[in-house]
Amino acid sequence: MNIDKNARYRTSHEYARKDGADIVAGISDHAQGALGDIVFVELPEVGKTLKQGEAFGVVESVKAASDLYMPMSGKIVAVNEDLAGDPALVNKDCYGKGWMIKFSPANPSEWDGLLDAAAYEKEAGKE
Amino acid sequence: MAPFAGYDMPISYPTGAVEEHNITRRSVGLFDIDHMGQVEVSGPGADDFVSRTVSAKVLDMQDWDARYSLLLDEKGLVLDDLFIYRLPGKWWIVVNASNREADYAWFKKLAPAGVKVVDKSEETYMIAVQGPRAIELMDLVSDRKVSDFPRFTSGELKIEGIPVLFGRTGYTGEDGGELFFPADSAERLWKLLIERGEKAGIETKAIGLAARDSLRFEAGMPLHGHEISPSINPIEAGFKWACGLEKDFTGKAAVEAVMAAGPSRKLVGIEVTGGVPREGYELLSETGEKIGACVAGMFCPTVKKYAANAFVLPAYAKAGTKVQVLIHGKAKEAVVVKRPLYVPAYRR
Numbered sequence: 193m194n195i196d197k198n199a200r201y202r203t204s205h206e207y208a209r210k211d212g213a214d215i216v217a218g219i220s221d222h223a224q225g226a227l228g229d230i231v232f233v234e235l236p237e238v239g240k241t242l243k244q245g246e247a248f249g250v251v252e253s254v255k256a257a258s259d260l261y262m263p264m265s266g267k268i269v270a271v272n273e274d275l276a277g278d279p280a281l282v283n284k285d286c287y288g289k290g291w292m293i294k295f296s297p298a299n300p301s302e303w304d305g306l307l308d309a310a311a312y313e314k315e316a317g318k319e
Numbered sequence: 320m321a322p323f324a325g326y327d328m329p330i331s332y333p334t335g336a337v338e339e340h341n342i343t344r345r346s347v348g349l350f351d352i353d354h355m356g357q358v359e360v361s362g363p364g365a366d367d368f369v370s371r372t373v374s375a376k377v378l379d380m381q382d383w384d385a386r387y388s389l390l391l392d393e394k395g396l397v398l399d400d401l402f403i404y405r406l407p408g409k410w411w412i413v414v415n416a417s418n419r420e421a422d423y424a425w426f427k428k429l430a431p432a433g434v435k436v437v438d439k440s441e442e443t444y445m446i447a448v449q450g451p452r453a454i455e456l457m458d459l460v461s462d463r464k465v466s467d468f469p470r471f472t473s474g475e476l477k478i479e480g481i482p483v484l485f486g487r488t489g490y491t492g493e494d495g496g497e498l499f500f501p502a503d504s505a506e507r508l509w510k511l512l513i514e515r516g517e518k519a520g521i522e523t524k525a526i527g528l529a530a531r532d533s534l535r536f537e538a539g540m541p542l543h544g545h546e547i548s549p550s551i552n553p554i555e556a557g558f559k560w561a562c563g564l565e566k567d568f569t570g571k572a573a574v575e576a577v578m579a580a581g582p583s584r585k586l587v588g589i590e591v592t593g594g595v596p597r598e599g600y601e602l603l604s605e606t607g608e609k610i611g612a613c614v615a616g617m618f619c620p621t622v623k624k625y626a627a628n629a630f631v632l633p634a635y636a637k638a639g640t641k642v643q644v645l646i647h648g649k650a651k652e653a654v655v656v657k658r659p660l661y662v663p664a665y666r667r
Contacts, residue, residue: 228330228529229337231618232595232625234647250647252595254336254529254618257647280337 194221195313196287200263200306203315207287208263208306211294215303217263218292219251219282222316227253230282235271235292242266244302248293251282264302266295326354326416331527339530340620343450343491346522349512350447350490350531356419356440357499358426361409363433369410372429373401374553374570376563380405385471385486389553389561390414390422395573397547397556398425402497404473404486411484411499413445415543429569444505446498448512449534451664452521453495457485460515465496470665481508490531492538492663536628537619539588539659545598545615546586546628555582555630557658584611585636588658589627591616594646596627596653602635603643603650610635610642622660631655 199207205223208215224230232252242248247259248268272291275281282290297303307315329351331339342348360369370378375388382405390399399418404411414422419440426436448457457465463476465485473486484499500508516523526534532542541547547556554577562574589596596616604610616627627644635642638657643650 229335231337234594252618254533255330257595257597 193225193313193316194287195309197309199287200303200308201312201315202261202263202306204261205316206261206263208303209287210303213296214269214294215264215266215297216291216294217248218286218290219260220312220316221286222319224283224286224290226319227251227256227258229254230279233275233279233282233292235275236268238268238271240268241298242268242295244299252279260292262295263306264295264300265298267298268293268295270294328354329525329527330529332525334524336527336529336533337618337620339524339526340533342522342524343493343526343530343534344621345451347448347450347453347456347495347516348491348524348526348530348534349509350449350526351509352445352447352497353502353505354416355445356414356416356422356438357443357445358412358414358423359409359437359439360412360426360430360434362435364431365410365434368430368434369403369412370566371568372426373403373412374558374562374568374574375403376566377403377405377410378566382407383473385473385488387561389547389558390425391553391568391570391574392549393570393573395552395570395577396549397543397551397553397558398422398549400541400543400547402486402488404484406473406484413497418543442502443499444502444508446505446509446512447489447491447495448498449489449491449493449495449526451493453493454487456512456516456519456521456523457496459519459521460512461485468496470494478508479511483508490538490540491534492540492659492661493534494664532615533617533620536615536617536626537621537659537661538663539661542615551630552577552582554578555584556586582633584630585633586614587629587631587636588656588660589613589629589642589644589653590656591625591627591644591646591651591653594644594649594651595625596629596644596646596651600627601645602629602631602653603645604635605641605643607643607650613644619660624660626656626660627653628658
């Protein structure tokens, strides 16, 4: 299992990573592996405000659709437009080119409530 | 792994569903389809019995011919779809796993005295070898040149001593065939095909259920329980061609009644922008009225489209008609398209 040590995680397998004052989010390597080939990613509109735990989009693999949840509350400042043409980037490089959204956190202290890499690795290992 | 018709089946192998699909389109895919059932029908009166029981015309078939057919009930609804082989002195009928016991019981119920109906599924293993280089691989391993077999014919051959009935058929839109052979040779034959393929430089890989589904979907082939089922008649699903209307068969009167009245809905293909349509999703007209529902839908790796098959009101069935699909509560633009999305290799 490939884990981005600089990121924090939800038990539903989204990651959040600080990028200056903003947060970049996507799904973990464990999640992309479990989903299999990803064929479509639906992302929110830039400017949308979402609460922690609210669905920000949908990831569709060959066989199933899964909701994507905000790791923290915030306002969407960018989405990864490349996923429209090549959703498999999530399979190939989930922490890099397969990122999904960038948001400006409304409540930065929510970061502290997310799982750190070690805790997430333990959590994902149970599945 | 996932349960499928009572079997544990691989949805995909480590290769991944999309790559498995692509391998089958460019080289050779191997499909472990032992879950399919086989019923042998023989004895005096077997020819007439098969002809009366299945929808397709069969009495014109020569020995070794293979043909697609539907199995209908008296109401003209689709109990199953079949592949029928006429072999010397007997009929070999391939049925879907989930319908195997019901089909067998149906055949037994309708068979007159003297006609022998035997379920051969347990002792028979079934593998499909599909792809543009499948026949090259088969020629390499077998003691007969299967490249000489016309499409929709079959023959007996041996592969390193294993007796195989080979039908030049398939469920992917590619050339290739389906192999029937003694179940105790399954592992040996499977490994042999992969090893001999790779050794000869013919990319040969195991293909799971997800790719089997996307391959058949692109090629316009139905999956029982989706495009056809016991609540669907052949006319609305576009299977008049599989009904031998010049002969008598179970369900014929009901089929003709649907033809006379016109079907109340029609099976169409749609292409969707901005989402993946899936089974059960509703179809709406441009103005938002409910006009039907999807029975299968997915990302299609070869044509690179998000597409579905759906039953719609006949007024919306024409190619080019703009419709909408409800995906996760949002209406997405879609258009009715001609099926199949991928014209099978042997029809080009």
